[in-house]
Amino acid sequence: MKIGLIGLSKSGKTTIFNALTKSKADTNSFSAIKNEPNLAIVEVGDKRIDRLTQIYQPKKVVYATVELTDFVGVTKGSGKDGLFPPELMKLVRNVDALTVVIRNFDDDFSGSPTPREDIEQIEVELLLSDLIVVEKRLERIAEAYKKGLKNNLLQIEERALRRIQDQLNHNKFINGLSFDQDEMKTIRTHQLLTQKPVMVILNSSETNFGKNDLLLNELNQKYNSIEFAGKFEMELAQLENEEEIQMFMDDIGISESARNRLTTAAYDLLGYISFFTVGADEVRAWNIHKGDTAVDAAAAIHTDLAKGFIRAECFHYDALIESGSEKAVREKGLFRLEGKEYKVRDGDILSIRFNI
Numbered sequence: 269m270k271i272g273l274i275g276l277s278k279s280g281k282t283t284i285f286n287a288l289t290k291s292k293a294d295t296n297s298f299s300a301i302k303n304e305p306n307l308a309i310v311e312v313g314d315k316r317i318d319r320l321t322q323i324y325q326p327k328k329v330v331y332a333t334v335e336l337t338d339f340v341g342v343t344k345g346s347g348k349d350g351l352f353p354p355e356l357m358k359l360v361r362n363v364d365a366l367t368v369v370i371r372n373f374d375d376d377f378s379g380s381p382t383p384r385e386d387i388e389q390i391e392v393e394l395l396l397s398d399l400i401v402v403e404k405r406l407e408r409i410a411e412a413y414k415k416g417l418k419n420n421l422l423q424i425e426e427r428a429l430r431r432i433q434d435q436l437n438h439n440k441f442i443n444g445l446s447f448d449q450d451e452m453k454t455i456r457t458h459q460l461l462t463q464k465p466v467m468v469i470l471n472s473s474e475t476n477f478g479k480n481d482l483l484l485n486e487l488n489q490k491y492n493s494i495e496f497a498g499k500f501e502m503e504l505a506q507l508e509n510e511e512e513i514q515m516f517m518d519d520i521g522i523s524e525s526a527r528n529r530l531t532t533a534a535y536d537l538l539g540y541i542s543f544f545t546v547g548a549d550e551v552r553a554w555n556i557h558k559g560d561t562a563v564d565a566a567a568a569i570h571t572d573l574a575k576g577f578i579r580a581e582c583f584h585y586d587a588l589i590e591s592g593s594e595k596a597v598r599e600k601g602l603f604r605l606e607g608k609e610y611k612v613r614d615g616d617i618l619s620i621r622f623n624i
């Protein structure tokens with residue numbers, strides 16, 4: 269799962285990136301624009317993995333991960349000339365979800381926060397950027413038609429693009445539109461930004477964190493939104509002592525680490541669930557989509573497992589915890605053999621039987 273942090277310049281993206289990854293990337297109020305994005309892999313915290321580790325005492329523990337990219341800030345008018353430099357645009361178009369960071373702290377340079385204006389500004393730039401891609405492509409298609417290249421595929425693409433154009437012209441993101449398989453095939457290559465799921469991080473100051481329910485409710489009408497105290501949480505991420513961290517979190521009313529809040533929200537937004545593989549060698553969490561089958565889960569582990577899939581041996585994490593051991597799970601009849609079509613549930617513990 270790849271997540272991109274975007275937002276207006278100086279909204280605190282890099283600060284939040286540092287909070288999430290315990291990195292020390294440069295944050296600065298006035299620095300010249302730096303183009304290279306910061307990249308990091310973030311482990312998805314999961315208390316269930318900790319319990320499974322206690323039970324199986326494996327040699328190795330592997331958490332599910334999220335790839336996080338912190339992009340340079342968007343400025344007014346950049347949507348028209350390409351929201352990001354072309355070499356960055358490729359990276360942005362590659363992410364599965366956009367996370368928009370909104371400034372909600374006083375800044376020496378920009379003054380008091382204007383979160384409602386800022387989110388609108390970002391919306392405008394994203395819409396513009398997509399609209400320009402779509403219009404350029406429609407021109408190319410028109411030229412192709414003139415040359416007599418009016419094939420079926422182009423017509424399907426044109427129809428889809430017209431629908432998209434209409435939606436964008438009404439200032440609406442296209443992540444609400446649905447496309448059939450053929451249409452999807454033709455438009456996927458354009459990797460439009462407003463087709464991606466979007467969530468919002470309200471980046472509040474330490475003093476007003478937890479006091480923004482009205483604003484958060486408003487934001488939540490449109491986007492999955494969470495609140496961070498970016499700078500404060502970045503400082504927390506640099507501390508070693510767990511008790512001290514907990515104390516500071518309690519102080520301003522942060523219930524969970526920044527990392528856990530972000531990954532939970534991202535799972536929600538993208539419809540991801542976790543399943544586990546366990547054993548003396550390794551306890552590991554994997555992510556797949558809600559509704560994915562046992563074969564999809566097998567494929568997440570290795571394509572060979574999907575190709576040679578026979579059965580999935582399966583029991584649920586909750587059954588294990590309630591019963592106390594794998595043996596007890598079997599005795600209670602809670603150990604199952606599932607076929608290809610089985611829809612994996614969040615918290616399933618799977619072992620794939622396969623044959624190649």
Ligand SMILES: Nc1nc2c(ncn2[C@@H]2O[C@H](COP(=O)(O)OP(=O)(O)OP(=O)(O)O)[C@@H](O)[C@H]2O)c(=O)[nH]1
Pocket residue numbers: 275276277278279280281282283284294295296297301339340341342373374471472473474496497498499500
């Ligand atoms: N008070 C306060 N200041 C913050 C917070 N988050 C970021 N800042 C400050 O805002 C300035 C910009 O922070 P960055 O994290 O570099 O912002 P950015 O969005 O990455 O900026 P660009 O990459 O240049 O677009 C720095 O001086 C930060 O210390 C916050 O939650 N509270």
Ligand SMILES: [Mg+2]
Pocket residue numbers: 281282283338339340341
């Ligand atoms: Mg930055």
